[in-house]
Amino acid sequence: MTRTEIPPGVDAGPYHEVVTRRRLTGKPARATAGSGRMAALLVSPTLLVLSIVVIYPTLMALKESLYGPKGLDPATGFISDTEPFVALKNYADIFGAAGERFWNAFWNTTFFTVVTVGLETVIGVAMALIMHKAFRGRGFVRAGILIPWAVPTAISGLLWRWIFNSDGVANALIGHQILWTTEGFHAKVAVIVAEVWKTAPFIGLLVLAGLQVIPKEVYEAARLDGARPPRQFWHITLPLVKPALLVAVLFRCMDALRMFDLPYILVGAQKHSVETLSMLAQNEASNVRFGPASAYAVLLFLYVFLIALAFVRLLGADLVGEGAARSRKKAGRRRTEVTA
Numbered sequence: 520m521t522r523t524e525i526p527p528g529v530d531a532g533p534y535h536e537v538v539t540r541r542r543l544t545g546k547p548a549r550a551t552a553g554s555g556r557m558a559a560l561l562v563s564p565t566l567l568v569l570s571i572v573v574i575y576p577t578l579m580a581l582k583e584s585l586y587g588p589k590g591l592d593p594a595t596g597f598i599s600d601t602e603p604f605v606a607l608k609n610y611a612d613i614f615g616a617a618g619e620r621f622w623n624a625f626w627n628t629t630f631f632t633v634v635t636v637g638l639e640t641v642i643g644v645a646m647a648l649i650m651h652k653a654f655r656g657r658g659f660v661r662a663g664i665l666i667p668w669a670v671p672t673a674i675s676g677l678l679w680r681w682i683f684n685s686d687g688v689a690n691a692l693i694g695h696q697i698l699w700t701t702e703g704f705h706a707k708v709a710v711i712v713a714e715v716w717k718t719a720p721f722i723g724l725l726v727l728a729g730l731q732v733i734p735k736e737v738y739e740a741a742r743l744d745g746a747r748p749p750r751q752f753w754h755i756t757l758p759l760v761k762p763a764l765l766v767a768v769l770f771r772c773m774d775a776l777r778m779f780d781l782p783y784i785l786v787g788a789q790k791h792s793v794e795t796l797s798m799l800a801q802n803e804a805s806n807v808r809f810g811p812a813s814a815y816a817v818l819l820f821l822y823v824f825l826i827a828l829a830f831v832r833l834l835g836a837d838l839v840g841e842g843a844a845r846s847r848k849k850a851g852r853r854r855t856e857v858t859a
Contacts, residue, residue, distance in 0.1 A: 577820060584609050584813035602810065609814035621815065623791060624799040628819075630707070631782075631795065632775040635714045640768055642715065643722025647760075648752075650723065651730045668720035676784030679713040683785070700785065706792040710782045717781070718774070722767040729763030730756070769830045776823045796822075 586602035587609070613621045650661045667675070682688045683699035690696055699709040733756070741751050757764075779797035786793045788802060796819040803812035 577817075580813045580816050580820075583809055584811075584817050586810045588808045588810055605810065609811050610818075612811070613814075613818075620794075620799065621796075624794045624796045624815075625822075627707075627793060628776055628778065628795045628797075628822075631710065631714070631778055632772055634711055635718070635775055636768060636771045638711070638715045639719040639722050639771060640764070642719040643767065644726055644764070646720060646723030647726035647730055648756075650727050664723060665720050667717050668724070670717065672717065672780045673784055675713060675717045676781050679709065679716075680785050683709045700787065702790060702792050704792065706786050706790060710785060710793050713785055714775070714778070714781055718771060722764075722771060725763050725767035726760055729760035733759050765830070765834050769827065772826055772830070773823055776819070776826065 585604060585606055587605040589602055612618055646664050650657070650664060670678075680700065684690075685696065685698060689699065697705055699705050737755055737759075738751060741755060746754070777797055778795050779801065782790075782793040782795060783798055783801075788794075788798065794802075796815055800812045800815040800819065803809075803815065
């Protein structure tokens with residue numbers, strides 16, 4: 520059948536118009552109104568769920584952040600039944616003397632994110648390389664590596680709290696008495712160790728998925744050209760798993776910025792050394808200060824959104840896999856480079 524022939528049982532008018540447009544312009548015809556309505560119908564459940572669980576709570580938190588805590592009504596002398604409207608006062612307070620706790624939580628959150636995600640990336644890639652190797656008992660090794668990620672965070676926090684107890688395993692190993700769950704930099708170290716132990720397998724799992732789609736012929740050609748394993752890793756493995764690695768790092772950054780349960784259970788609430796933005800917002804809400812708590816939650820949402828936007832804008836091609844396609848096209852040139 521040629522491009523202008525009409526198959527049996529098909530209406531000649533619309534079909535002939537679509538074929539003629541494709542033949543004359545060389546471009547596919549635009550979606551019809553019927554297909555557009557079908558696409559909107561298929562997407563509508565997802566949009567409805569997102570509106571309920573994301574958009575509506577965000578708008579309510581933004582609205583609540585414009586109100587202050589309940590106080591005494593000067594007219595009656597009793598506690599007011601309604602929260603006073605304070606406009607942007609809750610946001611302005613973070614730049615005054617009352618904002619010291621906010622900035623401490625902000626820098627703790629940033630510190631935990633940078634350190635834990637960096638360590639998890641290195642350890643996760645190493646785990647993926649180990650799990651990718653073919654050896655006897657590989658299934659047991661994979662299961663053992665993935666167990667920490669499968670353990671609930673609350674259980675993991677309790678486990679590490681016993682380990683970092685004053686008479687726990689950690690002090691027995693180092694031979695010193697350190698109060699890990701009190702104020703100080705050692706409390707940060709305890710949170711970092713527990714967080715890296717739990718979530719490094721997540722990055723390893725995603726990187727392992729990227730390793731398994733790399734053609735074996737690339738490594739065979741590199742070995743024939745005399746490339747050693749370190750050069751194979753830097754010039755072949757790392758560029759080809761970059762999209763999967765970037766997605767894993769993006770997810771971990773977004774998760775680490777919302778860190779709450781692990782430091783809350785491991786060290787405790789209202790600890791200056793490990794208090795994060797999520798912990799600060801929860802503490803304000805538990806003290807019936809919903810206005811400041813909502814303001815902190817909104818600022819945390821904007822922080823996470825900006826980090827995610829920066830990833831997508833700066834590394835968008837690699838996140839959607841276009842970077843991997845370009846890397847595969849350059850695989851031939853890379854094999855020449857590794858022999859240099």
